[in-house]
Amino acid sequence: MAVTVSPSRPHDTITGTPETGSQLTRIAxxxxxxxxxxxxxxxxxGLNQKVGNFPGVTVDRKSGFAQLSSTRRAEIVDLPGTYSLYPKSLDEKVITDLLYDRGSAGYPDFVVVTVDASNLRxxxxxxxxxxxLELPAILALNMTDVAERHGISIDIQALEQELGVPIVPMNARKGIGVAALKIVMAERLATHPVRFWEPNDELLPLVRQIRYYFNLHNDYLAxxxxxxxxxISFLSVDDRQHIAELxxxxxxxATAWQAAETIARxxxxxxxxxxxxxxxxxEKREPISNRIDKVLTHRVGGYAIFLGILFLLFQTIFAWAQYPMDLIDQGISALSELIQSSFAGPLVRLLTEGVLAGLGGVLIFIPQIALLFAFLAVLEETGYMARVTFLMDKLMRPFGLSGKSVVPLIxxxxxxxxxxxxxxxxESWKDRMITIFVTPLMSCSARIPVYTVLVALVVPDRAVWGFLNLRGVxxxxxxxxxxxxxLGSAWVLKTLLKARERSYFIMEFPVYKWxxxxNVGITIWQKVSAFVWQAGKVIVAISILLWVLASYGPGQRxxxxxxRVRAAAPAVATAVPDTTASQELERRVASVRLENSYAGLFGRGxxxxxxxxxxxxxxxxxLLTSFAAREVFVGTISTIYSVGQDADLGTVQEKLRAEKDADGQLFFTPARAFSLLVFYVFAMQCMSTLxxxxxxxxxxxxxxxxxxxMTGLAYVAALVVFQVLK
Structure with a gap:
């Protein structure tokens, strides 16, 4: 099999001004x-990538910069994968929006088309x-090793002659052929390919009217x-109306002509x-991938294997993420203590209790994000994730979700x-939006402290049927x-969400590979950096705002x-205090200052x-302070009920059990505790998620x-629970 670019004929170079300074060649x-x-x-x-968004749409635009030669640098734009220029999803639509508008600022100088050598047709x-469309192009003939293993021989020179573009054979996963491609890209050897299909005489009147009205460069684009x-998003309402009339x-x-065009192509x-x-x-024997698929997509065994992998995945995430999360938490805490011990004043408190606390709320998620996306990247790279989505699609469809919704939900x-x-x-915009919308209803690990404290208050610690703990149940x-x-919310949203796009599940199984x-490392870097720099800015800002609301109050309140609290305290607690009495006094002071802060007044309101x-x-x-993160609930409750935030869980439970209402009765009855539990099951109490x-x-x-x-759902559910149980 030939693996070098044919030198048999020179390629026409693209004319244009060589880039200088910040001027770059843009390659799609x-x-x-x-x-x-x-x-x-x-x-x-490599890591020289950035993630933005295509103008006017909510689809990520991934671009990066490549040094093609010592004097030429290029911006590489990674367009979403597609099988044709007839888009079926929002991801594919951005391709046509970009390539159909020559006046767009992001229009490429030329395109590099990657094709699978083992499935050229x-x-x-x-x-x-x-x-x-007469786009200057280079053909990256990828997976040549796979084609060779399947007994497929490709005459590169003949294929170049037939297509009219330079062809670079390669194995992109291993980096083979990438250097040769860079040379072709640097010398701007992309050419206009030969034409494959022309609109016939029956279409020409319509095509020519559209072409001349919009000043388009060829009939096929028209x-x-x-x-x-x-x-097409860049067309105005009047433009669409004009085309509709024509x-x-x-x-x-349109449908009949698209089918005829595809057959002719x-x-x-x-x-x-x-x-x-x-x-x-x-091939005389059944491919090994087919034999593996019979096991991994089996209607019974396939689900068992998937559940086993998920169990291993989340056990590993919890086990491995805990240690670095503790280190981050301790590091932020140690840094705050160091600053507070060295300096004083409201700006220092703002830095330590607002900025650093908010920063800690961002950084502490990094180990979970990194580990989760590492596992997902490995499953994707090996080809197993495609099998999971196929396996789960039938189960998820009745709820308005697809098979690809399973992994985010879990x-x-x-x-x-x-x-x-x-x-x-x-890929489907509708399925993706529904999945994003309902995912926060899945009980995350941040809810565990809330659940643990409240369940322990009202559920007896005894066994059921001899082996099941009632609290665990x-x-x-x-x-x-x-x-x-x-799942219920997804089903409701499916009926409410109107989208012209219909959701189909058509998937090609990739080959299994190591x-x-x-690529795994780049994926982890992209996901972590996107979270830190995008979501992190919002989290820190809201943390600072919450700190101000909880630290200050109107006037001298x-x-x-x-x-008043210090005046009522025993003299021994203010003069030569016993440590416990002094701490209790400071807890009471913290509680009363919180009550009279803007946050406390909000609570009263x-x-x-x-x-x-x-x-x-x-x-x-x-409820207000835990909006920063659900687990903040326990620390806030500790302060409010005069329990230091460093108190152990048992002390918190004892204080909560001893809390009385205005009538002198126990405050945390089963009705209140279960009402609060149900509220936290449903409530969107997490600014990180927002x-x-x-x-x-x-x-x-x-x-x-x-x-x-989610706030409305939480309110109604908690209301029903309390009114029924009280």
């Missing part, structure tokens, strides 16, 4: 899913469409305007392959932040309640309240609203929708 990578496009992008750019359909004018007058049937592709490709042997049991980020693998019930709520650890749920103003403050939802959707509509819906 485009290809089918599983054609090696992302591997090639990683090889070209399928890959060349997209290439043929790009050729008819035909795409006629077929896709409803979804289409109606001509009686143009494959006929031409078959002629090309007859000239350039030969098969030297055929990941939500660890943390909703990386889980929502993991929903990027879902209650805890499992809370998790199951979250799962049911997520993961490339460079806090100072006056503190003076919302008390009439939350009283039907069985909550008082103290719990109202906890921040990452905004990051993923590029809109405040979705996080605000989550906040309103």
């Amino acid at each position: 990578l485009i290809g089918n899913p599983n054609s090696g496009k992302t591997s090639l992008f990683n090889q070209l750019t 399928r890959s060349l359909l997209l290439f043929s469409q790009l050729a008819d 035909l795409h305007y006629a077929q896709q004018y409803r979804s 289409v109606a007058q001509s009686g143009f049937d 494959y006929q031409r592709i078959n002629e090309v392959l007859l000239e350039a490709v030969t098969v030297t042997r055929t 990941s939500g049991l660890a943390c909703a932040v990386p889980a929502i980020m993991g929903a990027r693998t879902i 209650a805890l499992m019930g809370l998790y199951l309640l979250g799962v049911v709520a997520a 993961p490339r650890w460079k 806090q100072d006056a309240a503190e003076a 919302i008390e009439p609203v939350i009283r039907p749920l069985g909550f008082d103003w103290k719990i109202g403050i906890a 921040a990452v939802t905004y990051r993923e959707t590029k809109s405040w509509k979705w996080p605000l929708g989550q906040l309103v819906y």
